[in-house]
Amino acid sequence: MVEEGDSLIVLETDKASMDIPSPFTGKIGKIAIKVGDTVSEGADILVITTESSAPVASEEKVEAPKASAPAPAAPVSGGVESVKVPDIGGAEGVEVIEVAVAAGDKVKEGDSIIVLETDKASMEIPAPKSGTVKSVSIKVGDKVSEGDLVLELEVEGGSAPAESAPVAEKAVEKATPAATEEPKASTAKAAPSADQSAVLSEPSRKVHAGPAVRMLARELGVDLSLVRPTGPRGRIIKEDLHAYVKAAVQKSVSAPVATATTGSGLPTVPDQDFSKFGDVEIVKMSKIQRLTAQNMVRNALVVPQVTQFDKADISDLEEFRKGLKGEMEKQGVKLTPLPFLIKAVAQAMVANPSFNVSLMADGETYVQKHYVHIGIAVDSPAGLVVPVLRDADKKSVVQIAKEASELIKKALDKQLKPADMQGGCFTISSLGAIGGTGFTPIVNCPEVGILGVSKADIEPRWNGKEFEPRTMLPLCLSYDHRAVNGGDAGRFMTFLNSLLSDVRRLSL
Numbered sequence: 465m466v467e468e469g470d471s472l473i474v475l476e477t478d479k480a481s482m483d484i485p486s487p488f489t490g491k492i493g494k495i496a497i498k499v500g501d502t503v504s505e506g507a508d509i510l511v512i513t514t515e516s517s518a519p520v521a522s523e524e525k526v527e528a529p530k531a532s533a534p535a536p537a538a539p540v541s542g543g544v545e546s547v548k549v550p551d552i553g554g555a556e557g558v559e560v561i562e563v564a565v566a567a568g569d570k571v572k573e574g575d576s577i578i579v580l581e582t583d584k585a586s587m588e589i590p591a592p593k594s595g596t597v598k599s600v601s602i603k604v605g606d607k608v609s610e611g612d613l614v615l616e617l618e619v620e621g622g623s624a625p626a627e628s629a630p631v632a633e634k635a636v637e638k639a640t641p642a643a644t645e646e647p648k649a650s651t652a653k654a655a656p657s658a659d660q661s662a663v664l665s666e667p668s669r670k671v672h673a674g675p676a677v678r679m680l681a682r683e684l685g686v687d688l689s690l691v692r693p694t695g696p697r698g699r700i701i702k703e704d705l706h707a708y709v710k711a712a713v714q715k716s717v718s719a720p721v722a723t724a725t726t727g728s729g730l731p732t733v734p735d736q737d738f739s740k741f742g743d744v745e746i747v748k749m750s751k752i753q754r755l756t757a758q759n760m761v762r763n764a765l766v767v768p769q770v771t772q773f774d775k776a777d778i779s780d781l782e783e784f785r786k787g788l789k790g791e792m793e794k795q796g797v798k799l800t801p802l803p804f805l806i807k808a809v810a811q812a813m814v815a816n817p818s819f820n821v822s823l824m825a826d827g828e829t830y831v832q833k834h835y836v837h838i839g840i841a842v843d844s845p846a847g848l849v850v851p852v853l854r855d856a857d858k859k860s861v862v863q864i865a866k867e868a869s870e871l872i873k874k875a876l877d878k879q880l881k882p883a884d885m886q887g888g889c890f891t892i893s894s895l896g897a898i899g900g901t902g903f904t905p906i907v908n909c910p911e912v913g914i915l916g917v918s919k920a921d922i923e924p925r926w927n928g929k930e931f932e933p934r935t936m937l938p939l940c941l942s943y944d945h946r947a948v949n950g951g952d953a954g955r956f957m958t959f960l961n962s963l964l965s966d967v968r969r970l971s972l
């Protein structure tokens with residue numbers, strides 16, 4: 465089955481190639497020619513049974529149209545020469561669909577300089593001689609006839625005749641500013657290969673393709689200059705286009721990580737030359753930094769997250785902690801507020817199981833976890849790492865303090881194993897020792913909640929009679945709003961606050 469306008473055959477003279485499009489939509493019957501045949505105007509090509517609303521489908525014979533190969537302009541031997549539209553089979557007002565050269569380009573004899581298209585065929589007009597283009601007199605969309613001026617060419621003085629192949633490789637790759645949405649027509653030699661992956665990111669180059677392929681490329685939004693040609697004489701055929709699109713799709717599916725840092729297809733921030741503004745150096749990111757960047761982009765883009773803030777009165781907790789600190793130090797454990805936070809969060813997870821889930825990719829199910837493993841964000845020399853403390857809900861604050869110290873030491877010494885960083889249900893990111901009054905941590909997928917902890921400070925609190933100095937700890941709870949609703953988050957935070965504000969409850 466062919467559609468009207470589909471390319472049926474491609475003819476090639478020693479100076480140009482022509483696509484012969486189907487004049488009708490219908491079914492191909494007998495084909496009268498084969499590759500290698502020589503044909504002239506009026507020669508039978510094939511028979512098409514046209515689709516018709518009439519009860520009987522009609523058979524139409526397709527003949528070679530009058531689209532004689534354009535002859536190059538008369539040979540020239542030096543100086544600036546006018547290159548005009550050659551004999552194009554008597555056709556008048558033929559549309560220019562591509563201008564393949566610009567002023568300053570070097571061309572070789574036989575290189576395509578413009579492409580014309582009638583409703584019957586497309587024609588590439590070759591350069592009659594090698595030389596340098598001085599000026600171009602036509603643009604895409606112009607209608608031209610035999611004898612119209614195309615360009616001025618400074619002919620290479622005494623140049624040797626061009627190679628017998630009229631489709632010689634272009635000498636200059638300078639992009640033409642011609643206002644065409646398509647790549648510039650010409651020929652590009654490339655190793656015949658169906659593998660399009662290697663050319664996906666090659667810069668623009670000249671192309672050689674028929675109108676049907678160009679139309680398909682336009683429909684698909686494909687830049688033909690990126691497609692590797694495998695047709696005769698470097699011609700791009702439909703199969704090349706299909707292979708290119710397939711490779712492009714596979715590339716984007718199989719390499720999401722490569723685009724993750726740029727936002728999975730979102731516009732990238734263009735690089736700037738910062739050295740214009742002062743002394744700079746380029747520093748390679750560590751593997752952890754690169755992975756963190758990728759995960760942050762994914763988590764920030766994929767998770768609809770909300771952050772809620774509160775302050776816990778940890779005055780009693782601090783008094784208790786400071787009382788225990790010396791004793792713990794003798795056991796080699798540094799008792800900071802962190803183990804209390806881990807314990808309190810673990811208990812809040814048990815009391816609010818909606819925080820202890822992971823959403824499944826099917827969008828229909830989630831995993832409810834019946835264990836409570838808490839991740840601790842550690843600012844290590846290699847970058848941000850999150851070791852996981854297991855079964856925190858079942859351990860005492862002292863036990864948690866010991867294990868957390870070991871995990872943090874391992875992280876700082878770069879001794880963490882992958883297993884130490886897996887299986888977390890919720891993350892605590894404490895910047896309390898550093899400072900700040902609050903921040904919005906990004907949920908650490910596939911977990912659905914993360915607690916940011918800022919620096920505790922003494923604040924005046926009204927006790928009903930007077931203002932009292934109390935140690936207040938800023939808490940910032942980010943959660944995945946797909947899994948946790950605002951009510952659950954409010955209850956989680958209030959419960960957590962109550963545990964931290966009354967250390968006796970924590971030991972219950």
Ligand code: CAO
Pocket residue numbers: 799800801802840841842843844848872893894895896897898905906917918919920921937
């Ligand atoms: N408010 C006030 N003081 C605090 C505090 C808080 N919230 N948290 C800890 N401190 C105090 C400690 O008590 C300790 O003081 P003392 O020695 O007088 O007791 C001091 O700050 C230093 O604590 P620390 O840093 O040694 O230990 P920690 O348990 O608080 O933190 C760790 C350990 C690993 C969480 C921390 O070192 C770290 O890496 N934090 C950064 C995490 C991060 O980068 N998060 C951002 C991730 S992106 O969202």
